[in-house]
Amino acid sequence: MGRRVLIGSRGIITGASSGIGRSLAELMIRKQGRLVLAARRSERLHELTTLAARHGAEVIPVSVDLTNPEARSKLVAAAREHFGALDFLVNNAGMGALGRFEDMPPDRLREVMELNFFAPVELTYAVLPLLKSGNRPILVNISSILGHRGIPWRSYYCASKFAIQGFSEAIRAELSRYGIDVLVVSPGRTKTELFDGPLERGIEPAWPEPTPVSAKYVAAKIFSAMRQGKSEIIPHVWGKGMVFLSRCFPRFMDWFLRRYA
Numbered sequence: 001m002g003r004r005v006l007i008g009s010r011g012i013i014t015g016a017s018s019g020i021g022r023s024l025a026e027l028m029i030r031k032q033g034r035l036v037l038a039a040r041r042s043e044r045l046h047e048l049t050t051l052a053a054r055h056g057a058e059v060i061p062v063s064v065d066l067t068n069p070e071a072r073s074k075l076v077a078a079a080r081e082h083f084g085a086l087d088f089l090v091n092n093a094g095m096g097a098l099g100r101f102e103d104m105p106p107d108r109l110r111e112v113m114e115l116n117f118f119a120p121v122e123l124t125y126a127v128l129p130l131l132k133s134g135n136r137p138i139l140v141n142i143s144s145i146l147g148h149r150g151i152p153w154r155s156y157y158c159a160s161k162f163a164i165q166g167f168s169e170a171i172r173a174e175l176s177r178y179g180i181d182v183l184v185v186s187p188g189r190t191k192t193e194l195f196d197g198p199l200e201r202g203i204e205p206a207w208p209e210p211t212p213v214s215a216k217y218v219a220a221k222i223f224s225a226m227r228q229g230k231s232e233i234i235p236h237v238w239g240k241g242m243v244f245l246s247r248c249f250p251r252f253m254d255w256f257l258r259r260y261a
């Protein structure tokens with residue numbers, strides 16, 4: 001099958017107010033997308049409505065907290081009412097969490113899982129009937145390098161990303177019977193507001209941090225992978241190296257990571 005045509009396509013992007021989600025929304029707007037955009041900060045979403053007007057795109061901003069089940073129903077209702085069907089869903093909204101396991105109360109894990117795992121899974125469930133009627137539909141789940149390799153100080157975040165990774169792989173086979181592709185994106189360090197989040201503050205271990213890539217770069221990679229119908233991408237070169245090392249030399253990675261624990 002040829003490349004997927006994304007011009008004028010109908011989709012939902014969560015976490016569209018900043019970072020990767022916003023850059024992807026801007027890209028889709030320039031391709032005359034018809035989009036339901038979700039996040040809590042409504043003023044940021046309204047900026048995208050203005051941009052859409054300039055590019056002949058259509059944006060329905062829905063200001064919601066995705067951890068609220070009613071909010072997810074609102075998104076689906078908006079997509080059904082305005083577009084009737086969906087060609088893509090991008091589950092992008094997410095939060096980070098930094099800290100040693102022994103210092104992190106278990107209710108924080110529930111908070112992280114609520115946004116990074118339960119919200120995308122439940123939104124996917126609710127959106128399936130609309131995707132089934134879409135044009136070459138695709139589900140895009142934003143995971144992380146840390147959905148491939150657990151690292152110290154990020155146990156809750158890693159758990160949430162491993163969960164979304166396993167979920168995506170499992171439903172990829174199931175959804176293929178409806179012609180729905182599933183793309184998992186595993187960004188590495190990207191310059192966004194993720195690290196300003198409420199559970200991200202604290203003393204960070206002195207990692208040898210890679211230079212972050214821009215959200216625009218990651219968005220362009222996602223767009224291209226959607227067009228090509230890819231199953232998985234790791235946009236950051238350093239991230240590819242880390243996944244390779246942890247698959248081929250797991251004991252070396254264990255040794256290396258222990259130094260920073």
Ligand SMILES: NC(=O)c1ccc[n+]([C@@H]2O[C@H](COP(=O)([O-])OP(=O)(O)OC[C@H]3O[C@@H](n4cnc5c(N)ncnc54)[C@H](OP(=O)(O)O)[C@@H]3O)[C@@H](O)[C@H]2O)c1
Binds near residue numbers: 041096
């Ligand atoms: N940045 C990185 O280095 C990196 C690396 C690997 C994976 N990722 C993943 O990439 C995805 C996007 O993150 P980002 O880096 O672009 O971070 P970001 O700039 O902080 O964007 C996060 C987005 O999620 C939204 N959001 C957060 N909590 C929400 C809630 N309760 N309800 C609705 N929306 C909510 C935020 O909007 P509001 O605050 O307006 O609600 C924002 O639009 C996440 O899944 C993240 O785990 C990022």
